[in-house]
Amino acid sequence: MRQREHLSRRSLLGLLAAASTAVLRPWSALSQGRAIITRPIPSTGETLPVVGLGSWITFNVGDDVVARDACAEVMRAFFEAGGRMIDSSPMYGSSQKVIGYGLGKLDQPRVFSADKVWISPGSRGAAQIEASRRHWGVPRFDLLQVHNLLSWEEHLRTLRAMKAAGQVRYIGITTSEGRRHRDVEQIMRTQPLDFVQVTYNVVDREVEDRILPLARERGIGVIVNRPFREGELIRRMARQPLPAWAAEIDCANWAQFLLKFIVSHPAVTCVIPATTRVDHVRENMGAAYDRLPDASMRARMIAHVEKL
């Protein structure tokens, strides 16, 4: 009691500092003491937080300084919440430059840089990758993927050579919305890959049949794109109340419900939702904390969504 009445100057300053930190960095305060859920990259064992950040449409804001600053704030909130993987592509307009702008504004965040090569003929791949690297302003990419399998044979040769030379740490391929799954499977079976990127969510579950099991079998990490079907799922779900039992897996909103379904699949390494809003990135990052659904809960989630 006496201690409470006579706070020392040092402890008072400490309390003020803690309070100001809680106000200025609300997510940090909320997540304090909670461990972010990570998954190992199968080829190396390096761990990654299960929720990353996509940049399709959301970060393509051109030279608009106001919008660029808003994207940088999204990135700040993402890193503060423990996020690491940011994914982009030369196909996404100015997104790479905007990510570079954001990284430049933030103080050396621990980004896991994932980009793609998307050009034909494949002989132009190396030049495009170098242009992308300059846009990001990183010494090298952590992950480079062949976007939508465009000129994949030639690009994979380039990426393998870059990996051997230490110019990139991981390589992979991408597809989206269920396209060319047979080709993806064939490449996964025959080529040395660290990652495959596919579309997967509670309603688009085709990859559960063959690609996700194959990824586990071959030791390939899985990145999941379009978790909300470009917002359509969120808009559809928002008309319904979140079921009370969602609290059993610590979901506070539909975004966390949808993301926890995805990252609870044992083959999934990271999901990359995209957003332009700080409050949404914080909601998304909430899916990387606390309990995840088990198999029976996943079945319940599917049944519930299919009823809506």
Added chain:
Amino acid sequence: MSEWWTYSLSDFLLFSPRIYYRLFELYNAAIWPLQILALALGAAIFGLLLSGVVWRGRAIAAILAACWLWVAWAYFLQRYDTINWAASYFAVGFAAEAMLMSWTGIIRDRFGFHSGADVAGTAGRCIFLFALVVFPLIGPLAGRPWTQVEIFGVAPDPTAIATFGVLAAAHRPHWLLLVIPSIWCAISGATLWTMQSPDALVVPLAATLALVVAGWKSLARGRQASPDET
């Protein structure tokens, strides 16, 4: 692109509606007060359409060619290119239209207009007036701020529609000059449709109307020519 049939229009939309319209806001701020000059040039074209001066075809073609060239450089290459990698191709198309316009209307002096009250000429002048006066109002009426207004001569959609109006008003159709504006109106309409803009159909409808007028005029000319030919 493999499995092209699995792609939808939304797969090609690289930006959000908010950023698309912000682009016009920043563009308008950067080029101000050129919009006033553009509107004055538009008014001059309308005046020339009504006048009987012999050099009006060349003057109208020169103004339109300048507008298409300006949009190619200032809007597509300097602005739109920052959010859409296809913008440089659109710029090439707009520059090509400027060249075609110059070749047909200035060098070959093939733009002729009836000053009288023929139906096609009146329809063409109405389409032109729509592009010049009504089109800029559509955005604000749809709830977008005035700062994002799209004006003839500096923005692609009203420039294309105004060109349709001029070509519909010409006493003979210039089909080659209608190709690029038609392609652009289809692209623009598809972009706005995918963005779920309430005014998405305005540009394609105006273009369709102008093409119908040009087609009708072409048929009418054919019917007039037939008795002489037989």
